[in-house]
Amino acid sequence: MSSEARLYTFSQETKDHLRKFRLGTSRSNDPQAVIYMIDKQTKEIRQDDDKTVYKTLEDIGDDLPDHSPRFILLSYPLTLPSGRLSVPYVMLFYMPTTCNSEQRMLYAGAKELMRNTSEVGRIIDIESTDDLEDLPKTLGAA
Numbered sequence: 001m002s003s004e005a006r007l008y009t010f011s012q013e014t015k016d017h018l019r020k021f022r023l024g025t026s027r028s029n030d031p032q033a034v035i036y037m038i039d040k041q042t043k044e045i046r047q048d049d050d051k052t053v054y055k056t057l058e059d060i061g062d063d064l065p066d067h068s069p070r071f072i073l074l075s076y077p078l079t080l081p082s083g084r085l086s087v088p089y090v091m092l093f094y095m096p097t098t099c100n101s102e103q104r105m106l107y108a109g110a111k112e113l114m115r116n117t118s119e120v121g122r123i124i125d126i127e128s129t130d131d132l133e134d135l136p137k138t139l140g141a142a
Helices: 003-007 012-025 057-063 101-118 129-140
Strands: 032-038 045-047 070-075 089-094 122-126
Touching: 012 032, 012 045, 012 070, 012 101, 032 057, 032 101, 045 101, 057 129, 070 101, 089 101, 089 129, 122 129
Parallel strands: 089 122
Antiparallel strands: 032 045, 032 070, 070 089
């Protein structure tokens, strides 16, 4: 067992939600995203308090904290230049430049565990909500 798996935990409810979200978004015609955080005391990785499923990149940006990292799971349907529909399932690793070193270490240590547990295809690092504007272009270039 990796050291990350011993340090960080997921409740069974969170694991079930991760799986349900991944399977439920694979054929969606609309963007869908959920935000996850790490509880500093218990080291439990869980969905952010409000349990919202976001439908637009702007809504995600509005709810991201200015000084704290987050994991964002995103299913983003787009039409490729070939005309084929693609629904990439990615994790956005939101690490604002203003967060403290303790939080940086906490989230950086859980990054791969979150990637493996959520079964995303790719991780995209972002530092600010402005980076969300370039996301469709980044995903199309995958």
